[in-house]
Amino acid sequence: MTQKQKIEFFIETLEKMFPNARCELDFRTPFQLLVAVILSAQTTDKQVNKVNKKFFELLKNPEDVAKIWLSEIEKNIKSIGLYKNKAKFIFATGNKLVNDFDSKVPGNITDLQKLPGVGIKTAKVVMAVLYNWPYLAVDTHVHRVLNRLGFVKTKLAEETDKKTEKIFSDKDKSRLHHLLIFFGRYHCTARNPKCETCPFTQICKFYNKK
């Protein structure tokens, strides 16, 4: 199987496995999506949604940050890991959006990364989910799955991020974004990958090394 055939087989199979793959973070406004993605670092989407149910009543748009204290943000998100840092990022990002970006979430990767707490992964998620741009954000699931399958051979997620730019076409990237996250979250999990029911055993480097 050529690399092109492998990619086609991979995506077509993932689409059959997860026809409803989508962003699992709840949000109503662009700013809420940005906040949810900042909160989701090293935390499950489920936990973020639970916290945001109440928190997002206070925080709809960047201007709302000016109406609350940093301590109030901390209080609302304290059940989430690294909450003190995340509260600072949300507070500073809201203020920066008001002061420098006309209270709008930027629609490009460069400006998004100027916001406190927003790295390349968060910026790509926002671009893909909010603006439907062909970006493949590499989180821990995507990094693990692409290495196990042998699409990349990297140690750090940042290296995987750079490699995916060349491996997958723009058309593939937009479809793969949610598919890979679902596959890593629900099938090829970190501790107990479901290899016995996996359609990719023939192409999987990890499986064939066992």
Ligand code: SF4
């Ligand atoms: S065979 Fe196992 S390790 Fe390989 S992709 Fe499937 S679930 Fe993951």
